[in-house]
Amino acid sequence: MPFSRPKVDVDLRPYFGDEAAFHTNKELIVLHETVSFNRPGVLDIKNPAAFMDGRQLEVHGFIDAEGHSGWCFDPRAVYDHAASGSGRVNTRSIGFELVSEIPMLRPGLRFQTWWKRRKQLVRVAQWIAYLHFDQGIPVRYSDGTRPGVTTHWQVSETYLGGHGHWDCWPKHFPGGYFPALFVIRKAQQLVQKAKKQ
Numbered sequence: 613m614p615f616s617r618p619k620v621d622v623d624l625r626p627y628f629g630d631e632a633a634f635h636t637n638k639e640l641i642v643l644h645e646t647v648s649f650n651r652p653g654v655l656d657i658k659n660p661a662a663f664m665d666g667r668q669l670e671v672h673g674f675i676d677a678e679g680h681s682g683w684c685f686d687p688r689a690v691y692d693h694a695a696s697g698s699g700r701v702n703t704r705s706i707g708f709e710l711v712s713e714i715p716m717l718r719p720g721l722r723f724q725t726w727w728k729r730r731k732q733l734v735r736v737a738q739w740i741a742y743l744h745f746d747q748g749i750p751v752r753y754s755d756g757t758r759p760g761v762t763t764h765w766q767v768s769e770t771y772l773g774g775h776g777h778w779d780c781w782p783k784h785f786p787g788g789y790f791p792a793l794f795v796i797r798k799a800q801q802l803v804q805k806a807k808k809q
Contacts, residue, residue: 614806615745618738622654622682627661628670632689638747639759640705641740642694642767643792645712645779650677656711657682664709669693673739676711679731681739687747694767701756701767706743710736714789715779722789733791737798744803751799753782753792761796 646660657674661682664670670691674682684691693707710732714722726733740761743749754760756767765788768776782792 614809615742615802617683617742617746618681618735620683620685621680622657622661622674624661624672624674624682624684625686627665628684628689628691629686631665631668631670632686632691634690635686635688636690636703638687638704638706638743639749640701640754640756641743641749641761642701642705642707642756642764643736643761643780643790643795644671644693644707644709644764644777645715645790646674646709647713647715647779648711649713650711652678654680654682660709660711671707671709673706673708674711675708675732675735675739677729677732679735681735687743694764700771706747706749708736708739710780719787719789723783723791726789726791733795734798736795737802740795740799741802741806744799745806751796751803753796761792761799763790763792765790 656676671693672684694701744751750760752760754762756762756770763780764777765781780790781788
């Protein structure tokens, strides 16, 4: 594979390893925000993972502000991470929780705060690039109906008419704050660089 898997700092198998309903090939990545505070180290991944596990929710990966990653080691697992149109999203997608207190900030500060988190945004891009090579997921923005990369806000818009989640609301939509297109462009650059090597 021309692109190495990003470093895994937290093994998520103790939390979600035996909870997959079944396994499928994936064509979509859904980005979420875990509304919790970033702390030095990896407890800001372990604690939300334990919280989700206690509520029978699962996700494939976590990324915190320092760029630490949690990973399930099973990208084909079907997990309950995107309730929005779940039958149309969960079976087709890999979910990543981005540890973030940003939704608790005033709307005017949200984009500025995300923009400063380059370690986290670049780590997200690295996982997208890796999963492009590993799972064949296209590196392009998607509304959730076609293969690519999307957000929980977007799949709620697409499948629930906007009456669902608003985490990772992309900046390129009115009212949005998450730099989704920056992350995708960075992942595209990583893919192109890997193909040239």
